[in-house]
Amino acid sequence: MGMKIIIIGSGVAGLTAGYRLCKSNEIIIFEKDAEIGGMAASYCQECAGKRYFIEKYYHHIFRSDSELLDLIRELGLEDQMLWLKGKNAYFVEGKSYPMNTPIEILRFDPLSFTDLVKLGMLVLRIKLIRDTTSYDNIKAKDWILETAGKSVYENFFAPLLKSKFGDNAENVSAAWLIGRVKIRSDRGKDGEKLGYLRGGFNSLIEALAREITAQGGKILQNKAVEEIVIKDNAVQGVVSDGEFIPCDAVISTVEPRVLDILTKGKLGALHETLRSIHYQGTACALIGLKKRLMEDGNYWLNIKADVPFGAVIEHTNFMPFEDYGEHLLYVTSYFQNENDTLWVKKEEEVLDTYLKGLERMFPDFERTDINWAKIFRRMDTAPVYEQGYLQKVLPFAPGPSGLYLAGMFSSTNYPERSMNGSVKAGLEAANFFMKKDKKCEVCWLD
Known part of the structure; x- marks a missing residue:
């Protein structure tokens, strides 16, 4: 053979x-x-007699993922595919701003109207870029500052880059940023639709x-x-x-x-x-809850706040609650080396710092709402696309x-x-x- x-x-x-x-x-x-x-x-988890699988690290599918979608069809899993609206928001200074439609983005108070126009022009410019090769040797920070200005960088992009790349945030290339924006640009007038396999x-x-x-x-x-x-x-x-x-x-x-x-x-x-x-690592908390955390229905929450994580993803604000019988939440952060506290500390200590962050962000959140919680960590998550x-x-x-x-x-x-x-x-x-x-x-x- x-x-x-x-x-x-x-x-x-x-x-x-x-x-x-x-x-x-x-x-x-x-x-x-x-x-x-x-x-x-x-x-693998069980709730109220229902056994289900949930990814240790959050995942979804984009419309442009043609090879992945072909593979799903080839394996006979196409009937499990769902395309659902994933609502996004940006948490800044204690307030959550929806970021799904042009109208919602225009209401993002941390940026002036002029800044929002600059941000829109930047996104439009990115959509027109076909080859990112020439942007590989340019830092994302420098390109944003030159293209959209200091306010757009500091009030919009800097917190996102910091949450994604930590101490390496200022070294990431403009090519990565362009690739990131392009992959998240499949938005209709009602926002972005993402794919997921029923059953995980x-x-x-x-x-x-x-x-x-x-x-x-x-x-x-x-x-x-x-x-x-x-x-x-x-x-x-x-x-x-x-x-x-x-x-x-x-x-x-x-x-x-x-x-x-x-x-x-x-x-x-x-x-x-x-x-x-x-390569950078990931410390991702997966939490089963008795009740919804983000009552506004947000799936993905980017964060500019003094908390030890960069994003909160409420899976059951995307997938049907009925598939699981409980609310599922990811709280995640990246770290850059093996000396980082997110890697060195015990799992229960990392989880405790995450929960304290949630308590600061969501005054109605209580630890008694938790059914169970796990921390999953890897040192080899993905390469950092530096300049x-x-x-x-x-x-x-x-x-x-x-x-x-x-x-x-x-x-x-x-x-x-x-x-x-x-x-x-x-x-x-x-x-x-x-x-x-x-x-x-x-x-x-x-």
Whole structure:
């Protein structure tokens, strides 16, 4: 049966690559965590006799996510797709401002009418940009200041950048900002519609896993790879739990710095690039509540306030409450290194600081409203697209024969990362393998 391919990581990119290759190859996926799915992994909960899955980290689908939507159709999940209005607001100085329609945006008091016109012109300008390459070497901060002025930057963009990138906020490129605005620009007169799978993205992850295992593939959980063995510039196999497992090819989806460790620095010119790509972490609280927190129906709340998180996402102000039997809330923040208190502190301490922040923002919120609460943390959430990042985008085939790369670091996730970008990365890595495999077959036949 074809080639033996080892995939490191069972996130969306790894599972998509495995799915695409499993019908004609032997697939083995190594996952260091207990659950599959990576950043799309889910938490199983029960409320009032109803068992459901909810993502550990919030997700939704955009209309432009064509590869992801094609994959959903291919897996027979199209009937679970819903397109719903996700109401957005901006919390500033104790007040929540709806930001869904042009009329609502015009009522955003922190910006003057002149500032709002400048903001509108900036968004219009972004929509007309086709190629972001020239913006990669420009800082988002500098571009906003030059294009829309100091007030628009300080009162609108700076808090958003700070909540998303922390101490790295001023280093992020204008290319990322343009990509971000473009992906969120599918708005009608009533606001933005977002997609979600009824039953959660666990349905997608499990469907991919079923297809792989049905073809004889294996998914090994709680199983980390310690080394990718490369000899004479060709992959020989991997080492896990001290055991060498030979294979014909490896598709790695791990963070670049981890890849550098696994390959023992044998990727030549890429060695320094792998070490220079900076990833940030996420500390995301998922809370089950007895009653709704945001009575105004907001799904997504961006925040400019003295609280230890940058956004509050009320999932059941988007998806039907009846699907869960309780209200579900995400409270989230990003951190930039392993010394950050959000990573160092115990989970219960992080949760307590988040709850204190909610109490300051929402006077009617009480801890007795909580059914349960969990903190989920990862150090390898996604790369930070700093100024000049385009030069660091990793190739799908980095050099050694039999080694392929796919993940958040791939060109398909630039300049704005997304689940669709990871699906595309998995497909591209599989395509690179199949092209090279086809060439080998031709050589052998000759």
